Amino acid sequence: MENKPKKPTPSIKQNHGRHQDPIARRNNFDEVALGFGLEEAVTEAARCLGCKTKPCELACPVNVKIPEFVDLVHKEDLGAAASKIFETSLFPAICGRVCPQETYCENACVLKEKFGPVSIGRLERFTADYARKNGLVTPPPCAPDTGKRVACVGSGPTSLAVAAELRKLGHAVTVFEALHEFGGVLSYGIPTFRLPREVVRFEVDMLRRMGVRLLKNVMVGKSITVEELKKDFDVVYIGSGAGLPAPMHTPGEDLVGVYSSNEFLTRVNLMGAHNFPESDTPYYIGKKVIVVGGGNTAMDSARCAMRLKPDSVTLLYRRTRAEMPARVEEVENAMEEGIKFEFLTAPVELVGDERGRLRRVKCIRMELGAPDASGRRKPVPQGGSDFFIEADSLVVAIGSSPNPVIQQSTPGLATNKWGGIIVEEGTARTSLDGIYAGGDVVRGGATVLLAMKDGKSAAKAIHEKLSAKEN
């Protein structure tokens, strides 16, 4: 390494990274965010003040050693930067893309108010991609085999985090996935234009290189029960996610053309329906698409639909833009791509034709009333505001609840009234001995990062239990 100027340059304007042109990207499923080149990354890294108090690192759900890795980027030592991230997180290319950094590290950055925060997420992503493409990634060393066996149910973010941590500590880990691809929501849910699949495959493959056994096509709760797994494994970690779609309970929901966001996104993202007939799985959206909801899944659904080239995609949300739970960046992306937003609007009836296909959606206008339990102002229907929108298809993206199959097939496993598994705060222990749970099956639909955070803290508790047994 040459001697680089080490003095920070915080007042340089924050670089958000390059993006694909909004019109061009409507015609492809390639990644929207193009990120940094080496020079841009080094310049952005140079803005970091390297605060001794590390507010960014403390705000990170998976405790990435942010000031240290950013400093290594500044020094253009990308291999060392990647290794530094790996010390606490094995999934930087995934996290660098799907973590809402604006609410974590970048929100805590001391430069935020004056110059804009260091673009930590973009730097993490760049570091991970650079290391991957240049063969600088080596699996972290694993402790000698302990002889203890751990089963992870599901291969989404929370199980991946548990598997990585426990394998490093020398335990034998087997991950069970019901579908034919690993990654859970990273594979079936998040679109490729936000998270390319080679990124997911590479970081999952890292686990394989570390000696984690990954088994697909096994649906725990049906193919084999948790009780049966418990006979062959010392600990079972349940990370089966929130895969149960919430219906709208609106007349006409059974019409052809009405999809849950899970089905629509799975058809496209997991099965490659956008490549039909090269891929065998079809989709049906017609010319006019409606998406219902205001979260990230609604944005993903609307933006996927737009790329299938209908005449229009219209998003209905019953509150206003200010109350939308989706990331600001995703709402902006969706708007740039030409998706129409109808705020304060809710569907009340879906009307079909004689073949049972969706034709029109009856909607009402809402106004915001007093705050509800969530603290947000409750939408109230405006009398006499009915109107119809023509629609060939409609995607329901109003949330999902914990996948119920494991809870139903595991006697004695305590659950809450939403069907989530009840765990002890901080240890992820369920009501059954040796069985732990985390991620969306506990929280309901939350985020990739919180799922990973759960996995990391569960791994700590599991390791303590497994180590205690040694004595």
Add this chain to the structure above:
Amino acid sequence: MNHDIYSTEGLYKIVEKTELSETISQHVIYAPLIAAKAKAGHFVILRSREGGERIPVTLVDWNPERGTVTLIIQAIGKSTTEMNALKQGDSFLDVAGPLGTPVEIKNWGTVLGVGGGVGIAELYPIARAYKEAGNKIVSILGARNKGLLILEKEMAELGEVIVTTDDGSAGRKGLVTDAMNDLYAAGRGPDAIFTIGPIPMMKFVALASLPHKTPTFASLNPVMLDGTGMCGGCRVEIGGKPKFACVDGPMFDAHQTNFDALLKRTAAYREQEKESLERYARDHQCRIGLH
């Protein structure tokens, strides 16, 4: 022989393949975990290759000793045609399962099985399980013609078999419901009915048994995607409420089933399915019946 159910060695290999008719093949596949857990009424989801569809197929038989499961596949669309083009020694890419809720096995007395077409393959393990539970089995097997009639011999080993064909080339000419009505007329009404076959057939079986209040169960075959209760694409209306065929079924109370809604939903991708099959036929120059 003891199989490591967690091993991926040799998974999904077709160890035996038999042609049952021009379009129907029987595959015996190595899948020890599924073989160890299978029960009557379970199904699996198959993919033959990268980019392939997930196709649900009911288990016909299973052998935990050999670590194998037996499936019968009728070539109807592109994916099933491709699957039946696989040879002994080839492997499926994915076989997920066992999935679904197995049928509840108990002693009803006399159980009538009504199977249509390739549905007979799905009826067989259920009839066998009821026979083992002490029931008397009577079967009505319907097919378009003699060439499409399968498992007649196997079903006959379980009890009386009545065959009906559309063209009279085997058994009596007519519909399965004609034979059913004759049983009722002769005072031989069963204590329970299980029916698997085309949706209109199952609908009319349910209508025929309704006046006699015979408990009747139908195995539903909606469009399915993940098969794990995640997408809701396979939702069916049972007693006015939505149920997921993949995890709650596929067997449901036929008298509570909205067959008309099911029929409309299964037609969702008819045009795309036709396009896909025609394209495949063009590319492969093979003779396959376009439906």
